[in-house]
Amino acid sequence: MTKGDIQRGVEVIEFAAGASHLLKGEYSTGAGTGIDVYSMRQPLGVVAGITPFNFPAMIPLWKMGPALAAGNSFILKPSERDPSVPLRIAELFLEAGLPAGVLNVVNGDKEAVDAILHDDRIKAVGFVGSTPIAQYIHETAAANGKRARCFGGAKHRMSAPVESVPVEPQEQVLFEQCGPLGLVTLNRPRAINALTHRMVQLIRAELDRWASDDSIDTVAIIGAGDRGLCAGGDIVSLYEDATSGDGTAAAQFWFDEYHLYAEIARFPKPIVAVQDGIVLGGGGGGGGGIGISAHASHRVVTERGRLGLPEVGIGFVPDVGATWLLSHAPAQLGTFLALTAGSIGAADAIEVGLSDVHIRSENVTKLLTALRTMDAGEAVMLLAEDPGEASLCAARSWIESAFDADSVNEAIVRLRTAGAAEADAAADTIIAKSPTALAVTLESLRRAARLSSLEDALDQEYRVSRRMLATLDFAEGVRAQVIDKDRNPRWNPAGDVDAAAVSGFFALSDDHELAMTTNSASPQRRPL
Structure with a gap:
């Protein structure tokens, strides 16, 4: 000095x-x-x-x-x-x-x-x-x-x-063919590429064309800018529909969005999704980051990747197929992430099952170049590196014990008696979230674990999402976290949620059904 x-x-x-x-x-x-x-x-x-x-x-x-x-x-x-x-x-x-x-x-x-x-x-x-x-x-x-x-x-x-971020580009999604590679670039960098209904419609149309185009062997999905792949969906538009509309716009958005993610999961050619930077479940049903990447055949996460599921913090539930993915995560790690609205890095994302391999962000360009001449699996493994030990591994015992509970309250009690500071912190985090969203989320995960396919889970999420949009907690959560940003939501109810009320979110109804056709069991992930 x-x-x-x-x-x-x-x-x-x-x-x-x-x-x-x-x-x-x-x-x-x-x-x-x-x-x-x-x-x-x-x-x-x-x-x-x-x-x-x-x-x-x-x-x-x-x-x-x-x-x-x-x-x-x-x-x-x-x-x-x-x-x-x-x-x-x-x-x-x-x-x-x-x-x-x-x-x-x-x-x-x-x-x-x-x-x-x-x-x-x-x-x-x-x-x-x-x-x-x-x-x-x-x-x-x-x-x-x-x-x-x-x-x-x-x-x-x-x-x-x-406040001085540049004006957003006009084209919200860019499509480019680079030899046998079809490249999808989410192009709303100012909004960290949060998905809009128009983006979903454009991507569905292009994937449908590429599926039958013999000149396309592989598809890659990336985000424009350097902040992240996708920060969820257009929550403000959903909030406006919840507070001033009749829910029709949200329902139409979710209808197309959920079909997109099923189509990504069943796409006949490899899809390589690059989870670089912020990748959020989004909340309010706009789960763009997780939805558009975690159902791809090859899910590549970088050291900059931060995958998050913040839904219960704004009075909503994980959707876009996230309940299917999280309910099949080992040792109740998916339940832990869903109820704490947490975010995780590369090693933990692979451990949970939201990602497949880790590649350094500086090598993403090399990956896209390799995909023009190599099989997707070979190109990914050529650049894959050890992400290090997953931090969740050290907490698996108390996470599995606590989140195997039949109710949110019981999970909190088990966290308080786990004897770990991290468990106590998790309990504090959960208590601050919407009681309704927590109870419905836990029930969604338990039911999704018993379903036979991703499509069945998306059907369930669609009816739950439409009913969650009509709750007071969704509007209040978005107000507190996004609109007014006072970070002080007033949940209703603020305490225990009646079991019958929770069951009501899952009841069949003619006007709340996605009715997605399941042609077969959910696809097995291609070996990398």
């Missing part, structure tokens, strides 16, 4: 110490007839800084000084390569009289970073470091509703606030 490292950090602290007069806001009288204008500046609350190893004093001081001066509490996650200097800085702040808990230092690696990025109590994140990590932090923070300012590649700004 050099004297310059300290001095340049101290200069920022000195500026911040005298900056309070800049934060008082403004008041102008007589801006117009009978009009006075004033502004108030208020702290966000808890904010965080993630800093690199090469300036262990300067950059942490750059981050914490202005944040504290603006009235925020600050969490510093320094590089794990040199944690002692930031810790000493925090000690000096305490010795100088800063109240305990206002400045916090958290040591750790990527696990600590992900905890910061996914914690709803943290409102903003700042980062300085390498460009790939800056990109990951910005994407993940933005996906979780946080302000993010990330600097990568020396002094060059990597990204701007979310």
Whole structure:
């Protein structure tokens, strides 16, 4: 550590110490007839800084000084390569009289970073470091509703606030034939390629054409931009149909969407889906990311892949065939993911059965090139690498024990008595979700496990989804998480859900049936 490292950090602290007069806001009288204008500046609350190893004093001081001066509490996650200097800085702040808990230092690696990025109590994140990590932090923070300012590649700004994202391209899906490869590119990067009804219709039509086109041997599905394959579906449109419409638009969307995923599962040629970046179940029936990738014959996940099923957090249930996939996951791992609305990385996605192999993101272009000349399975295995140990493996015993329960309440009781901090945290997470969505989700998984095919599961999901759209919890969940973003949903009911009410979601009804024809048992996945 050099004297310059300290001095340049101290200069920022000195500026911040005298900056309070800049934060008082403004008041102008007589801006117009009978009009006075004033502004108030208020702290966000808890904010965080993630800093690199090469300036262990300067950059942490750059981050914490202005944040504290603006009235925020600050969490510093320094590089794990040199944690002692930031810790000493925090000690000096305490010795100088800063109240305990206002400045916090958290040591750790990527696990600590992900905890910061996914914690709803943290409102903003700042980062300085390498460009790939800056990109990951910005994407993940933005996906979780946080302000993010990330600097990568020396002094060059990597990204701007979310508000300045470029205008979305006009063509929502791109189709390209590259020799014998048919390439599908979801092309809504501003929305992380969330699926719309029009996109579903276009993809169904093109896959139908390619199925009988002898010049096409393999299909690949990727997402435009660098944020992810697909962040679910168009939840806002579904919310508007639930609150202002009659549910017809949602029903038509789901009808086409569910048929698309059945067609992907039974496509007569290999489909290689690249699960790179954010891949969300989506919620509200717009489960684009999981639906369009997890039913493909060859499911490739990168180290950047984050597969999530957030439905119960917005008062909905996993759909798009997810109940079929999750109900067949080993050791109740699928039930765990569904009820906690969790997200997982590459190794865990393979363990659960949502992905097949891991390929580094830098090799995706090589994969697409190889698919032009090689069999899909050979091309995938040529670039496949070990994703490392799945973190869920260490938790399998308490997950299986707890989520084998017959009710959500019983699962929570078992989690509380499991004797593991992670189990306690899972219980806390579940309690915050919609009681109705939790109960219907558990019943959906148990019933799906007894069904004979993906199509049967999609039939069940269609009638459940249409009824969930009409509940108060779906509209309230989307309002709290997406529209108003106050993260404070008021579930109704807020406690136990009547068993008869749960059963009602599964009752047959002429106007709530998908009536998908099952020609055979669900397809066996091609060996890779």
